[in-house]
Amino acid sequence: MHGRHKGRVITAEDVARVIGVSQSTISRAFSNPESVSPATRARVLTAAQSLGYQPNVIARSLITRRTNIIAIVMANLTDPYYPQILDTLTQAIQARGRQTLLFIPPEDGTIDDTLASLLQYQVDAIIIASASLTSEMARVCAARQTPVLLFNRYVPGVRISAVSCDNVASGRDVAEFLHGSGHSRPAFVSGEHGATTNADRRAGFVETWHELGVRSCLQVEGGAYTFEAGFEAATIIARRKRRPDSIFFASDIMALGGIHALQQAGLRVPEDISVVGFDDVPLASWPSFNLTTVRQPLPEMAEAALDMLALDDKAGRRRRVTQFVPGTLVQRGTTRAR
Amino acid sequence: MHGRHKGRVITAEDVARVIGVSQSTISRAFSNPESVSPATRARVLTAAQSLGYQPNVIARSLITRRTNIIAIVMANLTDPYYPQILDTLTQAIQARGRQTLLFIPPEDGTIDDTLASLLQYQVDAIIIASASLTSEMARVCAARQTPVLLFNRYVPGVRISAVSCDNVASGRDVAEFLHGSGHSRPAFVSGEHGATTNADRRAGFVETWHELGVRSCLQVEGGAYTFEAGFEAATIIARRKRRPDSIFFASDIMALGGIHALQQAGLRVPEDISVVGFDDVPLASWPSFNLTTVRQPLPEMAEAALDMLALDDKAGRRRRVTQFVPGTLVQRGTTRAR
DNA sequence: TTCCGTTCTGCATACGTATGCAAAACTGTT
DNA sequence: AACAGTTTTGCATACGTATGCAGAACGGAA
Structure with missing residues (x-):
């Protein structure tokens, strides 16, 4: 029968009284079971169970100085x-x-x-x-x-x-992958300004293209990790005369917005232009999107x-x-x- | 002996000692400012500030029996x-x-x-x-x-x-809206089996169609509130000889999966078939989807x-x-x- | 000044648990 | 049975704050 004592919370003291031991024993039975004899431990647990006693971890943390x-x-x-x-x-x-x-x-x-x-x-x-x-x-x-x-x-x-x-390394990976699969006119769309995530992904990406002999990596400032920002950046990119053949977006959501913009502009993904995102959010693997991306571990x-x-x-x-x-x-x- | 750490935490006692009042006064200055004179309150706050004192709400809750x-x-x-x-x-x-x-x-x-x-x-x-x-x-x-x-x-x-x-009422709303916009062959795709959300949305939807004189409301068991479940349910629906002209999915995510399936099957949304979701998740308002749905308040x-x-x-x-x-x-x- | 009423402050204790220390209860050995 | 060694238990206190109660300080009126 659980404690029906009107509102009163069951304390270690209550359990102690019931089975005739001290409050210390109850405490030990819960927080350091080794330090109490198996017999009393059993009695304590049974009594606690039937009284509905649960140690008050708030009180505990006052002493242990750890709240967990x-x-x-x-x-x-x-x-x-x-x-x-x-x-x-x-x-x-x-x-x-x-x-x-x-x-x-x-x-x-x-x-x-x-x-x-x-x-x-x-x-x-x-x-x-x-x-x-x-x-x-x-x-x-x-x-x-x-x-x-x-x-x-x-x-x-x-x-x-x-x-x-490791955003820098992942940026490199994306660049190498795109290069290896025959792309040569890359673009990078950044997310939130000033975020290290952003800067590092771009740095790895752009540097690697440089090392691969591609000097011109188009860089578009998205401004935020949002669908709209990706959409707008991609719209700008789609309008360019010498259009990139691949875009690396700083996040999946931006990439999805970007894809939508590209399709609006009459471009096919990936036939006309490749898109890579970042994060691998659940959405990315949906058949509707099937987005190439970087999964964060x-x-x-x-x-x-x-x-x-x-x-x-x-x-x-x-x-x-x-x-x-x-x-x-x-x-x-x-x-x-x- | 406790608290001999070098990183000793500042307590009310410490603040009290510094300005020569009792611990009670410090306590009152924070938890019941009215009960202390403006002058002392100011001194307490200044001292607390400079010592970096913050009341320990864990200790407080031991007394007040409220953790907030x-x-x-x-x-x-x-x-x-x-x-x-x-x-x-x-x-x-x-x-x-x-x-x-x-x-x-x-x-x-x-x-x-x-x-x-x-x-x-x-x-x-x-x-x-x-x-x-x-x-x-x-x-x-x-x-x-x-x-x-x-x-x-x-x-x-x-x-x-x-x-x-109010899922029943919303189910009704959707039925009335679809009926009012010229639909006559409704379908409902349920989500997780046994959820009241599910059952209520369906109940309101199906009942209303009945009242409107439409006896046959196709009901497909989705089984889960997932993209895949919506996809599969819509695939089945798309294959039917007498195809519904509108589908009410138990959730947005299911609806998105469903739309994808319908498009795969060569159907246009909404020209060939209308789709309504539920929840109004952020995705739903993205231009790619632009999903008609019920917003939960x-x-x-x-x-x-x-x-x-x-x-x-x-x-x-x-x-x-x-x-x-x-x-x-x-x-x-x-x-x-x- | 004296007195009363009010506001402010300090003392002491309580909240529920953990733990050092000493006493008690066992254990096994002689 | 007596002893030493070990395990188990209880006592007392501490953690940091809130609060009832009583005393101190203050303000105003006579």
Whole structure:
């Protein structure tokens, strides 16, 4: 029979009283089972079960100074790629016995306020997958010993842990693949201005074409990782006299917008022009799109992130580095084979 | 002896010592500013600022018995509709000064284990947007006075708060709209078997056609809210001798799969056959799709949900009801006008 | 000044659990 | 039976904050 005691929550004390042991024993039975005799442990668990007792992890964390909660800061939840990140990260977090506190920073405000209110919750770590953080806030977190990690982004020159896809290498891969399949007039459409993801993908792509002897890589500024931005960029490209034979978009969603624009302009994909995206969102593999793209290794990135946070390492020995995980080119139907 | 770490956290006690007041005063300055004189309040805030003090809300919640954390249980995060729900709910939760703890139940396991580990976190409320919960677990939550609310679903006959789109009414709307625009051979493609969302949309749709004098509404079992399920259902429909002139899919994603199948089969949408979806995911409004659909009023649903939880009502007077919020038919390009 | 009423502050304790230390209960050996 | 060594348990206290209660400080009126 579960505790029907009007509203009163069942505490370890209650269980202790029932089976005639001390509160300490109840605590130990749950948080350090080895330290209690098998017989009492069994009695404790039975009694707890029938009373409906569950340890109060909030109270526990007051002592242990660990909440087992990891905060994820994420905006852009309507962008199809971010839910994938959130899903993967959260599952990895739960697999390690932790929980996820989700913070969506307000549109206008700075992320600092968000972060501050977040620290009040004594989270064990903060994973930032949107925007960045100010150096001021990095200082505050460091002072509080709260590890912070940037996911899918990094800030060059700032010593904050970060995990990101190896965007430069993937940019190179795409260039080499396009070159190898007979393309010679490449174009790159960038996404959000100033994002490292963006800059790195372009850098790898453009450089490689240079190395391959192709000097003229058309570069169009998209401005945002959106369908519309991709659409507009592709519209401009389609109108050019000396039209590129392949476009590398900084994200899948942009690529889809781009394809739509190209088709509107009477061009066939991939016969007239090849298109490559980035991220491999679920949409990309739908038959309607069948988009050639670069898959970010999210599971590996999530593992790397949690390893880097060293949650079980009480000595607090964390390495602050930026780790790059290689992506995979997924060849589908928007690039011609030869 | 605890807390001998060099990175000692600043407590209210520390601030108190600095400006020569008691810990109580610090506490009051933050949690009940009215109860402290303006002069001391200012001194407290300044000192706190310079010391980097932030109240520990975990410790606070031990006393107040409120964590200000609301749990959201959600699977299917890769489905485009759920991130929208999560985004809207979380923003609404944050707007009310609460935070979101995100739980993704394991694929195989029952939701009960998830819920149990969740209760340990002393969340103020639980919003379930995936699966349902057993009556056993409903009882446990009730015993703990933790309000539970089903979002976007409800369990007929069980007294658990729920907020859902008025799927029956929307089904009717779609039927009336199609009828009014000259359609006479409707079809309905269902999604996940057993979901109330599904059954209600169909019920409203089919019943209305009956009332309008159309007895034969083709019904195809999709089986899941996926692109593939929609694709396969539409393939079957396209092959029929007496082909429907309109299809109402139980979700947008299914409709998109269906459109792709119809086009594969050489049919034009909407000239040869009209298509209506449900949810109005961001994709639906993309020019490539331009899907006629029913928009679920997520912001209103989120408000209704939080109101129903009566978080600020310490008397715990909550009404257990199922609230239906009406959706809106959004007419776009996949239905012919006349 | 005295007195009363109000506002402000401090003291002490409580929230539910974890844990160092010492006492108690076993275990096996002589 | 006595002992030492080991395991198991209980006591007391700590974690950081909120809050009832009583006392202090203050303001105004007589």
